[in-house]
Amino acid sequence: MITLKEALTKSKEELAEIKTEIEKLARESELNAYIGFESSGEGVPILIKDNIQVTDWPVTSGSKILQGYIAPYDATAITNLKKNGMMAFGRANMDEFAMGSTTESSYYGITKNPHDLNRVPGGSSGGSAAAVAGGIAIAALGSDTGGSIRQPAAYCGCVGFKPTYGMVSRYGLAAYASSLDQIGPITQNVEDAAILYDAISGHDPKDSTSAEHERVSIAANLDGNRKLRIAVIDNYIEAASEAIQKAYAETVKALESAGHTIVHKNMQNTKYDIATYYIVATAEAATNLARFDGVRYGRRAEGSNLSELYYNTRSEGFGEEVKRRILLGNFVLSSGYYDAYYLKAQKVRHLIRDEFGAIFDDVDLILSPVAPSVAPIIGSIHDPLDMYKSDMYTIAINLAGLPALSLPVGKDEETGMPIGLQLIGRAFDEQKVFDGAYSLEQTINYKN
């Protein structure tokens, strides 16, 4: 597929042809990455995750409860896309309300991994990653609350970037966990990710958590020759599969050969990451999803009184994983439990942030696995806790609000599945993350 960089040089007519071709390929595809072929605006077509609002589109967060809902406004990220020679084209499948790591929980069915149709593409932005890796999208937007951009990018063998919290407006992103959510690019290469990130990033007065930090074009300043100090967290990678550990070791060597300095570090608080994340995220989610009550929009189940209307609408409209997280969130916020769970999680969140801060006092970037294994077989995860554990390398980044880019570094010899690693940066230091990733990409020369 043509890269974003190249597509941006094409004429209107050429782009129209490209779009027609993409639609044809996507409609024929077995991946189930697209759940709609709506378009909005003019320019290079970008695939949009189904939780980002586009005017007049059905935008449903992959849920039954939002069937029939038509968004009346554009997310700021979409407005910014359109200002930069791009258009929104197609809705990408996703785990319901971005709660999942496999894209198996969508109302629209399972999305498949382009490298092995028996395997999941990861999630929750599985449709976005599968389409880009599978050659049916130039680039896509995803959202990342606990790894939902980086993990599917790693599973599918493409590039995914989660910006520093606040760098991309959340206005128009259906909220899962407001203090963790960020929209970001999923692309074929690092440079495209920089171009797409530059386009959507910007301060937004409609989002109170939007950073006022100055934006300088990352793509224009992309520098693969910059020499960086990169930390490897020795006690962090033990939990990863052998194949991941091997790829990690090779990547460290590649970085050294490219002239970067490797520094060995340890982290103490990683064992609290998952518990902290699932308290903070579910507490916020329980309230963010309370608005889906069948009263004003979306799918309403009838009931003979108000309680029944709520009960039936939400029982029928939400899937199992969403219900589990709503229950968990309401539990941790309940009177008598708040201090023990929510408040403690907030404290641990500060410790996690501080620990990253201490490491970044000494280094520019941290190299880390994205997931402990390659993409699992569809239907193979039965225990939700197993799924939560697979987020172990990504969620701390969201808790700390840091930028991180996942890129493919090799393939598992046994399964042939791609392996991705992530480079994590200091808050607002996206340039170094992209420079390091650009250097690594050139050194490794991964082929999909």
Add this chain to the structure above:
Amino acid sequence: MFEIVIGLEVHVQLNTKTKIFCSCPTSFAHEQNTNTCPTCLALPGALPVLNIEAVRKAMSFGYAVNATVNQRSIFNRKSYFYPDSPKAYQISQFDVPIVEHGELFLDLEDDTTKRVGITRAHLEADAGKSIHEGAISKVDLNRADTPLLEIVSDPDMRSADEAVLYLKKLHSIVRYLDISDANMQEGSFRCDVNVSIRPKGQQEFGTRVEIKNINSFKFVKAAIQYEVQRQIEAYEDGYYEQEVYQETRLWDVAKGVTKSMRGKEDSADYRYFPDPDLRPVLVTDEMMEEAKKIPELPDAKVARYVDKLGIKHYDAVVICAQKEMAYYFEAMLESNIAPKTAVTWLTSELLGRLNKAGHDITESPVDAKTLGTLVSKIEDNTISGKGAKDVLDYMMESDSRDIDAIIDELGLAQVSDDSAILAIIDDVIARNQDKVAEYKSGKDKLFGFFVGQTMKASKGSANPAKVNELLKERLG
């Protein structure tokens, strides 16, 4: 035998132009559900942005009641499901409100004051309106996300009358500050009452019962009186534990009773936590200084009227209770008239006429400048007090505000010229020689007769003081 303990929670709708978390207008006089946007409809992806004007208004209230204004305060999510609450949580301040530890003073009947503590005042978003029509319920979200300031008093009031005085003082203060229309009937000043009783001398509070849905001062008094009686009866009958428990009751206007709204079993757990969509509210020093610039408030005005203008405390309290009345009074004084005369003409003459017509001071057809000018005409002897009342009567019914023309038209100009009055006096004396003789023989009471005859002959236009003076000279 029992002591009544009352605390009040008042929801004041702030009169900002736009809503607290979006830019929709706050006026509701529009078609239902038209003043709405993705944010106040709680559409997926929409986010709240704090309206700083609401913060400024809350701060000025804080300074008006000698409170602490927190430089950093937090908005929380308060979760509950109801169709007129689109997000199914209300954004409200919980553990760190913008205003804390304030006070205000009640003006008691004996001219003393009583301090009532203000626990806190916090900002929050209002809900929409539910409209129930038989089997159908409708929701209007025009009001959703309108800014509210919830003002919570300490449990310092000891009678229904004190509760009403508190509400009236609070009402007066927010009106002076111009932070709310504070219209109880229209719901921009809403009051919940917490009532308990305890045997006199007991330290611990009794069980607190909350009464909601009271929309006039009169009903506040009636609801408290009813509820206190209910609690006392339960106590005296030995059923206090069973019948008085922490619950929310509604004031039933038609029946004049309070009735249980929800039982104690399902007391709500609102699951408060800080709203991650909003950063902490940080107030700059500049905003602090700006918010401290508040107008003169009723207590300060009363003190000034008494000390500097020599007005009776009671009159000052009456005038200052309502911002419009105080401003009217002060505008009258610009005509350089004696403050006491201004009080009489405002409170007896003008208000007397307005009350008869069922109007209040804001609806007065005669403005303060005009009334002040009219009073000055008495003071400079252009007309008599009686004549001025005629002019005021005339103006209440007419559009003309040219006082001199009205005086001419009604022939009320007062004659103070000695020779003109003497001519009338001489005529009266000439026509009443017999009475003059009687007077001179010691019948002093007849002096009044001559005054009356002179005034009558002048058609009331003679200056009475002059008439007295000149008659004394002539009659010797």
